[in-house]
Amino acid sequence: xxxxxxxxxxxxxxxxxxxxxxxxxxxxxxxxxxxxxxxxxxxxxxxxxxxxxxxxxxxxxxxxxxxxxxxxxxxxxxxxxxxxxxxxxxxxxxxxxxxxxxxxxxxxxxxxxxxxxxxxxxxxxxxxxxxxxxxxxxxxxxxxxxxxxxxxxxxxxxxxxxxxxxxxxxxxxxxxxxxxxxxxxxxxxxxxxxxxxxxxxxxxxxxxxxxxxxxxxxxxxxxxxxxxxxxxxxxxxxxxxxxxxxxxxxxxxxxxxxxxxxxxxxxxxxxxxxxxxxxxxxxxxxxxxxxxxxxxxxxxxxxxxxxxxxxxxxxxxxxxxxxxxxxxxxxxxxxxxxxxxxxxxxxxxxxxxxxxxxxxxxxxxxxxxxxxxxxxxxxxxxxxxxxxxxxxxxxxxxxxxxxxxxxxxxxxxxxxxx
Numbered sequence: 001x002x003x004x005x006x007x008x009x010x011x012x013x014x015x016x017x018x019x020x021x022x023x024x025x026x027x028x029x030x031x032x033x034x035x036x037x038x039x040x041x042x043x044x045x046x047x048x049x050x051x052x053x054x055x056x057x058x059x060x061x062x063x064x065x066x067x068x069x070x071x072x073x074x075x076x077x078x079x080x081x082x083x084x085x086x087x088x089x090x091x092x093x094x095x096x097x098x099x100x101x102x103x104x105x106x107x108x109x110x111x112x113x114x115x116x117x118x119x120x121x122x123x124x125x126x127x128x129x130x131x132x133x134x135x136x137x138x139x140x141x142x143x144x145x146x147x148x149x150x151x152x153x154x155x156x157x158x159x160x161x162x163x164x165x166x167x168x169x170x171x172x173x174x175x176x177x178x179x180x181x182x183x184x185x186x187x188x189x190x191x192x193x194x195x196x197x198x199x200x201x202x203x204x205x206x207x208x209x210x211x212x213x214x215x216x217x218x219x220x221x222x223x224x225x226x227x228x229x230x231x232x233x234x235x236x237x238x239x240x241x242x243x244x245x246x247x248x249x250x251x252x253x254x255x256x257x258x259x260x261x262x263x264x265x266x267x268x269x270x271x272x273x274x275x276x277x278x279x280x281x282x283x284x285x286x287x288x289x290x291x292x293x294x295x296x297x298x299x300x301x302x303x304x305x306x307x308x309x310x311x312x313x314x315x316x317x318x319x320x321x322x323x324x325x326x327x328x329x330x331x332x333x334x335x336x337x338x339x340x341x342x343x344x345x346x347x348x349x350x351x352x353x354x355x356x357x358x359x360x361x362x363x364x365x366x367x368x369x370x371x372x373x374x375x376x377x378x379x380x381x382x383x384x385x386x387x388x389x390x391x392x393x394x395x396x397x398x399x400x401x402x403x404x405x406x407x408x409x410x411x412x413x414x415x416x417x418x
Contacts, residue, residue: 032075134381154185
């Protein structure tokens with residue numbers, strides 16, 4: 001997979017495609033604990049660009065083919081910053097897609113994209129820190145994300161845990177921006193709603209062993225574990241928990257709803273495992289993606305973490321470049337809100353939808369892209385609002401059992417202590 005790091009991903013074009021290329025940057029985790037997220041995300045963007053290029057034909061997107069220069073941040077902030085800086089300073093890209101995890105996306109935004117005036121779109125970085133950075137003016141309007149912030153997901157997870165009878169639990173969380181913020185929101189909501197937290201234990205990524213952290217978390221005999229982290233480390237930590245005699249009852253964050261995690265831990269140990277993820281509203285784009293993505297992804301299914309949101313990030317970006325009419329950062333930034341704003345003709349993903357969207361743009365008519373995750377609208381900080389998916393693992397498969405609306409979560413938050 002590392003061989004992909006400096007490979008400029010060229011998308012299959014129509015026979016009469018233009019001979020120039022508009023290449024954007026993409027910095028995601030292809031290796032490290034979040035590697036499976038980034039691998040799935042890169043295939044999603046490849047699909048989005050492939051379909052947009054086909055729909056554009058000889059006219060291109062702002063006159064050229066769309067492609068992306070894919071870089072591996074190795075799930076490390078310092079590596080992500082270095083890769084982003086190369087793309088901005090040497091390749092002169094006006095846009096970077098990524099990163100996947102917040103601990104990489106935050107330093108990329110504050111050290112590279114915002115200071116340079118380059119658009120950054122993350123499909124999966126959910127830390128509330130980005131909202132705070134936006135309020136403080138530190139992202140300078142250049143950052144967008146196609147995932148809801150953890151400030152809401154922590155509350156949704158607390159309510160869901162209690163609804164499943166998890167009245168007492170221990171927490172093990174990844175010691176980075178994502179984990180710290182998720183724990184903070186959960187700790188604010190869970191006790192206020194009637195839950196009891198026995199212990200809270202941080203871990204650092206890619207350790208050779210997590211025996212010490214699990215031993216600490218098991219003190220006080222908690223009847224359940226809330227794990228907050230990534231699939232790579234999560235597989236080891238949950239297996240260690242089971243090996244040390246921990247109860248096989250789990251609350252999990254988005255990312256653990258993957259076949260790799262289930263296989264790595266053992267399906268027989270996860271029949272009382274529940275989790276939350278950013279949800280979606282089903283649309284014709286959802287139906288298109290469910291059929292098209294598995295056929296070209298090389299082993300990922302449409303429910304893979306970050307896959308749907310990455311497709312929408314790529315689609316919105318491609319339409320924004322077409323709307324801008326030029327491959328220039330400020331014009332693309334402003335066009336992102338135009339192609340997702342209410343009031344335009346609704347268009348969906350796929351060959352026909354993209355062809356219609358590009359036709360409307362050429363005719364100077366307003367469009368509103370409604371994507372795989374549903375209709376999105378970015379606020380002034382680049383955030384979106386959306387529902388939360390409630391799921392469980394049963395017989396080795398992830399099953400959606402319900403959804404919690406943004407309005408319901410916000411109403412709960414309003415009743416919680418500050």
